[in-house]
Amino acid sequence: MTRFILRRLLLTIPVLFGLILLVFILSRIVTHDPCRAILGEKATDLICADFNRRMGFDQPIPVQFGIYVGQLAQGDLGTSTKFSRPVTEVLIERLPTTVELTVWALLFAIIVGIPLGMLSAIKRNSPVDVGAMVVANIGVSMPVFVLGLFLQFIFGVLLKNSPFSLPPSGRLSAGIDVKPLVDVWGMNDLTGIPRGILDFLSGIYTFSAAVTGQWGAWGDAARHLILPAIALGTIPLAIIARITRSSLLEVLGQDYVRTARAKGVRERTVIIRHATRNALLPVVTVIGLQLGLLFAGAVLTESTFNLAGVGRTLYEAIIGRDFAVIQGFILIVAVAYVVVNLIVDVSYGYLDPRIRLR
């Protein structure tokens, strides 16, 4: 098992290097004249020459890349030209929104998707199955932003004065805020990486409010998350439901399941203990693959629901040619994706011993 994990880790290195290189090249194409892009009207030749020297843009591109990799190794993602702050700071501020949204969306997709797929498989070709699969097909075909707008309309506008009303945008209601962990725990003099981690965790409201017992704020944050999480989670839900169904159907047709039934095991036990365990293997892979889709969908969800997360920040950075933010954010998202796929691969090897031996 250790050798399997080590081999997978080694395979990740060239991909990570390629990612860094591609992000670097892309961001240089996006901002082919960074001085003019950043300074705009004020950029004269003289000012630009000075600016380029200060920022290192006058160096040959390979040297610039070397400097960039060196900075990355020290955890420095550069300075945002738009915010005039280190990119890591902006990231710590914006990433929690996206992480929280993505996690809730994925939870929603898993908690609803797997039972739905199982139900479909058990009641194959029944009206329940057909209905579930029609819903899954439509869910997978509907753009995130269209679904988001519909949900906003139904729960934020039509049901506004009913008990089912839900906030259509933002993360918290006016006047409510979640106290950061450092305030609650009296650690305001903390600096460096531990402080960064605590600030990051504080930004995940449903986490920090729960840890510190601010239940009023927790409820408010959770209510704000319901609509965006459903909007973002519906496509993965549909995919998970379909994979679960086909995988469980395949397993249910196998000999050992027939044997279990023949020796008189209760149908419930056959399905839950014998079949589902094996059927969930492909589902785990698919869940890992959904993460890329969720990150992409987060851009659209965040702009539909007015959330200042990574997706929207990145989009604004691309429009505003804020190359340090583009580089940093895309890199973090891509690295997160690679790491998640690594975890999925490893867990797959854990669940299915045959894979380790290959």
Added chain:
Amino acid sequence: MSATTGPLGSGAMPAGSPGASVPAIMDDPLARTRATSLWRDTVSNILRQRSAIVGLVILGILVLAAVFAPIIATHDPNASMLQLHEQGAVKRSPPCIHALGCAADKPEHLLGLDGNFRDVFSRVVFGARVSLGVGFASVFLAIIIGTLIGATAGYAGGWVDNVLMRLMDVILAFPSLLLAIAIVSALGRNLFNALLAIGIVAIPVYARIVRSSVLSLREADFVTASRALGESNRGILLRRILPNSLTPIVVQGTLGIGGAVLEIAALTFVGVAGSLDVAEWGSMISVESQQLLNAPHVILVPGLAITLTVLGFNLLGDGLRDALDPRLNR
């Protein structure tokens, strides 16, 4: 596999010809069975799939709408009814169909008007051209380049394979929509570059499919046979191996067009694919995204159009996979 049905079927013909001059003592059983061709098998398999038929019907209507858009559309998609001095044109007015009881003194608009006094029905019909055009073109681009890369990697092997496939891994490591947004920003924000970007991010999928089928077929007996017969590398690749990887590519391509339609709508929705004035579904929603309360139809109609199109491709793709997968032909 399915490729072998062709030669076997045609083999029935010469067997019957010597028996034509002398009276047949015994019927040749092969001559009596109707020769089945690969294509006829495929078509009848597809038509047996309910989802494929539904998908085909939806897509058929959409393709017709796109091709005959100028005939079907009741108005110029970009003309403002206000400038045309149409009597009683109201901004974002709901659908008005005279046959269904809409007051005769109001101008008829099947699906109402949008915020610029333009006919929503005509814009949706013309929007089918953009979505289907970009969908087909970007997937075509991705299949061509992906096939080239995958075939090269699989056939050459060694370091060529390693370099090409690691490059594909890198592209796959990005969430595709983010990469597409970045590429469009790098190349310039317009619809054509959006098409390119959607195509580029889809390349690895096809490269992987082609590579894996090349790898599995490279050592197959019929390939060794044609190599022994002196067929060139290119001939083996083009005539022996690639036709056998067509099935997964067609299935993936069909599903891919659906994905491309979603992506183009997303790109125009966030506004990186050029002007929002184009009659395109994503931009129609983007422009009116705040108007859901006043005029749901301006969002509902293009939203439904996107969903139906993607649904059509997904259903057809699923149906094709079931029809073409020999393991399911029980």
